[in-house]
Amino acid sequence: MQTSEDTAMLSALKDNNLDAYQYFFMKYYKPLCVKACQMLGDMEKAKEMVQGLFIEVWRTGAYRKIDHSPGGFFYQLVCQECSHLQAYTERQKVQCPPCKTGPALIPQALHPQLLV
Structure with missing residues (x-):
């Protein structure tokens, strides 16, 4: 729900007012962090x-x-960014295929004739 203060701050924000931007940051930062978490x-x-x-x-x-809902705007951005991060993380989790070189060789003791 948008309050009259939100409407006034949105108007100020469109005039590049940094205080208005700070208002929205302070209002939505914690709920957006919870959603992202x-x-x-x-x-x-x-x-x-x-x-x-x-x-x-x-x-x-x-x-x-x-246009009308700063909260909705930021929530949408958070959801999009989280989806991108999740997709990136999933791509990183793809495991390397197993080696096809066969079993590892176990070192054997050298024959006594080769020790000389």
């Missing part, structure tokens, strides 16, 4: 990812695309 299973990764999203949105000016 549920999806990723790691709170530290979740915090890092959410902070990175906020930085990227400010740096690229993507906040100008928010």
